[in-house]
Amino acid sequence: MSLGQAPAPNDVAGFYDGIGQVLNTVWGPNLHYGYWENDADDTSIEEATHRLTDLMISGLAPRAGGRVLDIGCGIGNPALRLVGARDVNVVGITVSHVQVAQAEERAAQAGLSDRATFQFADAMDMPFPDASFDGAWALESMLHMPDRGKVLAEAARVIRPGGRLAIADIIERGPVSPEGRVVLDHICETYKVRSLGTMDEYRETLSANGFVDVEIRDISDNVSRTGAILADVVETVRDKLVAQAGEEQVTSLIDFMRRAAATPENGYLFLTAVRA
Structure with a gap:
């Protein structure tokens, strides 16, 4: 399976400018997975999503005064948490003009506009000079x-030698059963993804683009309950979502959120690497 993907950036922006905006209102500003230590961990979803961001911060290990690129920044909350935790400057990029405006507003409200900026940009053709960042991350x-x-090639270009990269991503874990394939295909269709990557693909592509000291962790078990919790939350705004996407699509979305949470082939990785 190739790392080459579709759909187009406009499709992704359309998803987050539509259904994604409704999800933001009920899930909160961290529209990403949560992290729990084990099954007995009863941490709230709010704290669990912060914990995943903190894992990214720890993996990135940015130096004081550094400049960090947030690839696919969303509405900017993880970037602002990074700025608040470490003495760094962050530039976030997204293909959604709506998200740029929301991220800029959040930065202004937090008094961090001088250290966190956001712009519309294509991650496959970044408008930045070579070696212009001390590190980068991509959170889901x-x-x-x-x-x-x-x-990843563009990330290698804009990160200075010795700079770090951190990624958290939903992946495919094999071998994939027929039932698992149904769930993975539905994830791709719903969330505007052509196919999911694998740990081996990431390792190979990072190496091919000049990254070394690659460390990859499978944290699927730590994040899997997110889907079931999100399904419960989405039920509370079913009517709003139905108005946008229709009853059939919303019912399918909620059902597959629950199925995905229990599907072992629906994996999740956390990785770090160093630009050689």
Whole structure:
């Protein structure tokens, strides 16, 4: 399976400008997975999503005064948490003009506009000079990229030698059963993804683009309950979603959220690497 992907950036922007906006209102500003230590961990979803962001911050290990690129920044909350936790400057990029405006507003409200900026940009063709960032991360954005290989090549270009890269991403874990394939295909259709990557593909593509010291962790078990919790939350705004997407699509979305949470082939990785 290739890292080359579709759909087009406009499709991804349309998803987050539509249904994604409704999900933001009920899920909160961290529209990403949560992280729990084990089955006995009763941490709230709010704290669990912060915990995943903190894992990214720890993996990135940015130096004081550094400049960090947020690839697929969404509405900017993880970037602002990074800026608040470390003495760094962040530039976030997204293909959604709506998300750019929302991220800029959040930065202004937090008094961090001087250290966190956001702009419309294609991650496969970044408008930045070579070696212009001390590090970069992609938090649940790589699965949407039309060509993940190009994104990693661009990341290698704009990160200075010795700079770090951190990625958290939904992946495919094999071997995939027929039942698992149904769930994975539905994830791709619903969330505007052509196919999901694998741990081996990431390792190979990172190496091919000049990244070394690659460390990849399968944290699927730590994040899997997110889907079931999100399904419960989405039930509370069913009417709003039905008005946008129709009853059949919303029912299918909720059902597959629950199925995906229990599907072992629906995996999740956290990785770090260093630009050679």
